[in-house]
Amino acid sequence: MSAQPPLLETRALAVRIAGKTVCTDLDFTVAAGERLAILGRNGAGKTTLLTTLAGLRPAAAGQILVGGHGYGELGPRGAARQRGWLAQHREDAFGATALEIALTGRHPHLGRWQWESADDADIARAALAAVGLKGFEARDVLTLSGGERQRLAMATLLAQAPQLYLLDEPIAHLDLNHQIALLELFARAAAEGAGVVMSLHDPGLALRYADRALLLYGDGRAELGPADEILTAERLSALYQHPLVAIDVDGRRCFIPC
Amino acid sequence: MPTRRRAVLILAVLAGLALLSIALALSVGSIHIPLSDVFRALVGSDAGMGIDVVRSLRLPRALGGFACGALLALAGALLQVLLRNPLADPYVLGISGGAGVGAMLAILFGLTAAGINGLAFLGALAAMLLVFGLAHGDGGWTQTRLLLTGVIVASGCGAIVALTLSVAPEQKLHGMLFWLMGDLAQGGDPTLPLLALVVILLVALPFARELNLLARGADTALTLGVAITRLRRGVYLVASLATAIVVTYAGSIGFIGLIVPHLVRLSLGNDQRLLLPAAALAGGSLLVVADTLARTVVAPQQLPVGVLTALIGVPVFLYLLARAPLARR
Numbered sequence: 286m287s288a289q290p291p292l293l294e295t296r297a298l299a300v301r302i303a304g305k306t307v308c309t310d311l312d313f314t315v316a317a318g319e320r321l322a323i324l325g326r327n328g329a330g331k332t333t334l335l336t337t338l339a340g341l342r343p344a345a346a347g348q349i350l351v352g353g354h355g356y357g358e359l360g361p362r363g364a365a366r367q368r369g370w371l372a373q374h375r376e377d378a379f380g381a382t383a384l385e386i387a388l389t390g391r392h393p394h395l396g397r398w399q400w401e402s403a404d405d406a407d408i409a410r411a412a413l414a415a416v417g418l419k420g421f422e423a424r425d426v427l428t429l430s431g432g433e434r435q436r437l438a439m440a441t442l443l444a445q446a447p448q449l450y451l452l453d454e455p456i457a458h459l460d461l462n463h464q465i466a467l468l469e470l471f472a473r474a475a476a477e478g479a480g481v482v483m484s485l486h487d488p489g490l491a492l493r494y495a496d497r498a499l500l501l502y503g504d505g506r507a508e509l510g511p512a513d514e515i516l517t518a519e520r521l522s523a524l525y526q527h528p529l530v531a532i533d534v535d536g537r538r539c540f541i542p543c
Numbered sequence: 544m545p546t547r548r549r550a551v552l553i554l555a556v557l558a559g560l561a562l563l564s565i566a567l568a569l570s571v572g573s574i575h576i577p578l579s580d581v582f583r584a585l586v587g588s589d590a591g592m593g594i595d596v597v598r599s600l601r602l603p604r605a606l607g608g609f610a611c612g613a614l615l616a617l618a619g620a621l622l623q624v625l626l627r628n629p630l631a632d633p634y635v636l637g638i639s640g641g642a643g644v645g646a647m648l649a650i651l652f653g654l655t656a657a658g659i660n661g662l663a664f665l666g667a668l669a670a671m672l673l674v675f676g677l678a679h680g681d682g683g684w685t686q687t688r689l690l691l692t693g694v695i696v697a698s699g700c701g702a703i704v705a706l707t708l709s710v711a712p713e714q715k716l717h718g719m720l721f722w723l724m725g726d727l728a729q730g731g732d733p734t735l736p737l738l739a740l741v742v743i744l745l746v747a748l749p750f751a752r753e754l755n756l757l758a759r760g761a762d763t764a765l766t767l768g769v770a771i772t773r774l775r776r777g778v779y780l781v782a783s784l785a786t787a788i789v790v791t792y793a794g795s796i797g798f799i800g801l802i803v804p805h806l807v808r809l810s811l812g813n814d815q816r817l818l819l820p821a822a823a824l825a826g827g828s829l830l831v832v833a834d835t836l837a838r839t840v841v842a843p844q845q846l847p848v849g850v851l852t853a854l855i856g857v858p859v860f861l862y863l864l865a866r867a868p869l870a871r872r
Binding site for chain 2: 336378395
């Protein structure tokens with residue numbers, strides 16, 4: 286066992302919510318540099334699966350290993366240094382500046398009595414700049430738009446600097462330019478050795494920005510395979526229960542509902 | 544985000560103000576005692592007739608008031624984070640209601656002061672366990688459910704208190720009403736609330752940065768490495784105990800637990816590492832000043848101190864709210 290354990294590994298994972306089965310006997314690994322896209326209709330269980338993978342809710346059966354260790358073994362703090370999670374919804378009851386929020390990402394790297402250092406502030410500023418929020422440092426989160434809050438949450442995640450990114454609809458609420466910029470950002474993170482698991486709605490973008498795709502049919506069936514093999518018009522038509530056609534433009538494939 | 548140095552500086556200034564407020568409380572009253580005599584009375588050298596007034600009357604009352612104000616502000620700040628609701632205050636979860644029921648029954652049955660305190664504390668503990676048990680029943684725990692359970696238990700207690708008041712004989716009504724309004728004159732030995740204040744600050748401060756994350760949302764906090772179940776239980780326990788001790792010592796003094804955390808948040812920001820100790824110092828000072836006014840403004844008549852805290856706090860709060868940058872509202 287000299288090889289590095291995968292960033293994420295599931296063994297016979299079963300996920301259920303409210304009596305509904307999302308998946309059973311799911312085995313997969315995400316190694317450094319890999320990107321996995323999760324696709325499925327609304328309510329198929331994309332978020333449930335991602336929150337389970339993030340250790341926020343228990344699995345119905347099976348194991349989830351992060352860097353070779355279970356969540357119980359890692360503890361919240363140990364887990365926070367390995368995996369980062371982007372929630373689908375933002376909830377802010379109290380105001381705070383964008384820089385303060387980005388700095389919360391440094392929490393798992395600080396000791397109990399430590400305060401954020403100048404280095405931490407630099408990391409947070411760089412993270413804000415990376416998601417196009419340079420100049421927003423002093424802005425209050427409650428005055429930001431939905432898309433800006435989404436990018437602020439991503440900046441927090443970047444400041445956390447985990448090896449494994451679990452992203453629930455990372456590009457929802459974003460303009461096209463920001464969608465591509467952020468998918469490129471995580472592509473670079475993966476190229477530098479991170480692992481990325483994300484739920485996406487656009488199969489064309491999944492094909493372009495993921496190595497593999499996991500299709501959740503919503504009835505417990507799940508299919509996993511290399512993105513270019515599994516993302517076909519036929520399978521996607523069955524997945525979304527609506528006929529789709531694939532169109533190739535400049536070597537890029539996109540899928541259009543009929 | 545304040546730096547550690549700035550936080551220490553601000554706390555030092557607030558501690559100075561707290562000492563000033565206590566000095567004022569020791570000096571002002573039916574007999575005016577100059578500050579130099581107050582100081583001499585404290586260090587124990589001969590200070591004439593003032594020594595007894597300062598040492599055995601005004602000092603316990605000022606220290607007790609300070610501890611109660613600080614505990615209330617602290618409990619309010621903690622509960623606002625726990626419930627992620629800016630409207631939360633120490634009484635929202637029914638603890639004062641439970642204490643009120645205990646105290647009313649004790650007065651109704653003619654128990655001694657110790658009996659009243661004992662039953663009030665038991666009532667507070669019972670309400671705390673009841674709310675925790677009901678809100679936690681199936682293992683699920685949401686802020687809404689906790690808040691709703693607390694509010695319902697509080698109004699149930701309110702009904703029992705009203706019932707007791709309506710059947711109580713005339714001569715007991717005055718004592719009951721004064722207990723309900725909150726009053727530092729009945730306090731006595733301030734050791735317990737002071738000790739509670741120190742212990743609770745020492746317990747809460749190491750978790751202040753985790754509380755910052757909890758204020759941003761439970762799932763966010765959990766993914767950033769906060770053991771939220773343990774943290775929430777701890778916060779609930781600590782805030783409830785603080786409230787129970789204050790209510791037992793001085794009745795339900797309103798307003799401080801709601802307004803002081805907001806005052807501090809508006810002027811210093813929402814970093815709990817600064818907010819918690821600053822709210823404690825500010826809450827303590829405000830209650831000491833209010834109590835000093837309550838016993839001097841229309842002396843020899845004493846006003847309910849809760850009225851004074853509101854009369855001072857409301858204009859200050861509204862002023863800060865109007866001019867604070869949006870980031871802190």
